[in-house]
Amino acid sequence: MLKKNEGIDIVKELGGIQTVEEAQALFEQRLDAEHLARIRRLSHPEVLIKIANAIAMCDPGRVYINTGTDADRAFIRQLALNKGEEAVLAMDGHTIHYDLKEEQGRIIDRTYYIANPDEKISSLANKILRDDARTVVREKMAGIMNGATMVVGLYIRGPVGAAASNPALEITSSAYVSHSAEILYRNAFDDFEKEVERLGHFYTNVHSEGLNRPEDLPNARVFMDRSHRTTYSFNCTYAGNTLLLKKGNHRFSVDKAVYEGKGLELAEHMFITGIDGPDGRVTWVAGAAPSGCGKTTTAMAGNHFVGDDLAQMWIDGNKSVRSINPECGIFGIVEDVNREGDPMLMDRLRNPGSEVIWSNVLIDEDGVPHWKGNGETPPTRGRNFHGPWKKGLVDSGGKEVPISHPNARCTIASSALANYSDMAEAAEGVETRVITYSGRDSDTMPPVWVAKNSAHGVVIGACIVSAATATEVGATGVKRAPWANAPFIPGALGDYMKAQFDFFGNAAIAENKRPIMAGLNYFLTHEARGGSGTKLLGEKKDVKAWLGWLERRAHGDVEAIDTPIGFIPRYEDLKPLFETLIDKAYPKELYERQFSLYIDNILARNDLQTTAYGKEENIPQLLFDVLGEQRDGLIDLKNRFGPVVTPDQLLEG
Known part of the structure; x- marks a missing residue:
């Protein structure tokens, strides 16, 4: 203690x-x-x-x-x-x-x-x-x-x-x-x-x-x-x-x-954003992802921006979950920030009127910043984190020096953003109805799925696995990233996990206000779903559709398909959301590739988590109960339908 x-x-x-x-x-x-x-x-x-x-x-x-x-x-x-x-x-x-x-x-x-x-x-x-x-x-x-x-x-x-x-x-x-x-x-x-x-x-x-x-x-x-x-x-x-x-x-x-906190408070590595729903409704979402895994992009996909990195949460006297952003600005990774995926942030970075501190990007001879993935024609020389730079420069190990470091950043006030919400400064916080967990997962989980209850939701957070990013010096490979908060959990993981179960399962939250808890993953690749190449199976902007579906699910507006890992969307609900929210066709074939369950991959992840947490002290038994329940259900599906189970097969029962 x-x-x-x-x-x-x-x-x-x-x-x-x-x-x-x-x-x-x-x-x-x-x-x-x-x-x-x-x-x-x-x-x-x-x-x-x-x-x-x-x-x-x-x-x-x-x-x-x-x-x-x-x-x-x-x-x-x-x-x-x-x-x-x-x-x-x-x-x-x-x-x-x-x-x-x-x-x-x-x-x-x-x-x-x-x-x-x-x-x-x-x-x-x-x-x-x-x-x-x-x-x-x-x-x-x-x-x-x-x-x-x-x-x-x-x-x-x-x-x-x-x-x-x-x-x-x-x-x-x-x-x-x-x-x-x-x-x-x-x-x-x-x-x-x-x-x-x-x-x-x-x-x-x-x-x-x-x-x-x-x-x-x-x-x-x-x-x-x-x-x-x-x-x-x-x-x-x-x-x-x-x-x-x-x-x-x-x-x-x-x-x-x-x-x-006594089960009434959490401090999370989460964005906070508001999603417009039908009839003027605004639903507030808080979502966790490891640094460099899309929190800023996801936060900016909302209609009402509060924060992109941290959240303080508590249960108020009205039996709802409230969230505030400890920060009032963005210290955001700029690699792959471009006009297609991040138009509002790009507007502030490329037009006058905002104070911005850039770090570790390339500055050209005209004093203009450039970075990898910005969708613009790159200069051939300038100065970056490595010193004087020109195209083709290699470091002492013979490796080509990129135009900008993968962890290059921009620092800017949240109030500069077009979708900034005044609720960011409200002492009462925002009533939070959706919680998401995500990471850089190229081959296992579908783009979005909702936990069956709060205990299953906590387990989604506990079981994040993500490719390492440049935010940590020397980090490589794919690793476990519990709640995307593991680097910032000082005490025993068992204590932190118990606080999660206590908070989200707390009887102090009214049932009609209890947040739905979901997994979010827009890093699936073509090669992981029967195609070839490491290009994303979809686009960054698709997250607007996933969030739109979660907004409606939180209010009971859409049905879902029951699976051992949770509830996944029906095609007939997603197709119109793609059309209305991002003006994009969403073919059934793509839906089937994204939402088919690749049972062996999910089982391997389940086993990884069960083994890893089994080595920790005082992990709540509830985690192992949920993982065991999911494993049994997945094995049953595999025995009935084989290693890849489509949404249509799931609907057959």
Whole structure:
């Protein structure tokens, strides 16, 4: 069981500030008059002591208290330019940031949970004992900001006043990190202490890029102290390792939901989008997918955009599931973002009027960004994550350097998007009626299927398998990706799974408001369904039809075909949705290829999950019961119809 405030608070010990009086004395010594006046607007003892200790430990040359004004944002952006962390581009408001070419994703091998001696963490994560972490932090972070400007920001992860929002400090010497935070999160300087009092906690994040040299990367670390909800990051620049408001604090939110939520709260790696249904109805969908597996595309396929990456969920007093986005911006992968699949995002990326931070794309000689899969004629030279680039350039290993890194990103405010919904800032959140789980699955599951009940739905999430993406340094192959949240689950998987069963099966949810739970997969290939080649069996935009069907299924407007894995659509319901939602013909032959069950592939996945979870401690028996029930049903189908079962055969019974 996770214990709050267990063991030493490392930054407090290394900083040596124990009281508010000591903190105020340090502020008077280290802050200029303007920023001393700003910090004196704060009074919460724990907040002041945390900030003071970060200053004492890191020893910056200057401290800038960011209050979120336009002037503060302009200062931070200019600081990023002055330091060379960003550079201006041809389009007004656009800048480019390059991470070290060796650090183009999350450094999972150097990311650790700080653990007390008797504390269990996820079997999929690394841990370091508290005393050892203290030694490393003292060695690597003491004085690391000497001569640099420390920017202190006070943010809220979610709308002010929301039940599941989380206040967080971002303390960094990277102006790029602070600039990104200003786009992606809500600066809540004026409301911060009120929210801390209301919610009873806050997160703290301390980061320094150090000297930003390749030779320092082996010494880069990301530490997450679960007991004191404090993160430490140093000698790294990629936002996934440095903008700890994001995935670092998401981990703390997962802990909070699992160990304090009492089956009434979740923190998920999910988009949130609203789908228009008949007669003006809007149905809200939250969906999980591993990074790089289409969350942004799926979120943008909705009519009312709230978020593309993270969701805080809770059961409210009206017996419905509510969701908010902790973020207010997009840190989105741009590879394969183009006008055909992502027209609204492309509009903002290619036309003036929005602030955009680009990272690790190619910038041509005219100051215009380019990336792989944008559907445009690529330049033959420019500068990218590797340095000066021209077509045909190879790296030291003889491998051709692509025009942009597969994990190249754009950072942009959600409010810039044409389908942005004002509900993104509603403290009450959105009533969520559909939950989806997906990954890069080329050969096994159909494009969409709905769980028979909440327990089966939790198992869909537990059993995501996905091709590795470029979001993690060194990741290759196909791997299990439970709930698309596995990298961010700090505690035992069994504890997290129990929280999922408890939440979605909770009697506090009214039956007529209980979300349907579904699998979503638009990565099936031709060769996996009797054809040839690895081209997708369908198009990215088809997800609009899958979401449209789920919207109608959530309200009981359409029937479905019963299978051992859940309910799949009928052809007569999908065909008109393709015509009306995306103006596309949907032949019966394609439907049959997509929705036939390839029994042996599904059984292999079932066995993989049963074996893998069988090695974990304290996995709820309900998971194995559901997998066993599905396996028995699949074997029965195979015995009756053979290894490939068509929808028509399923209808025969």
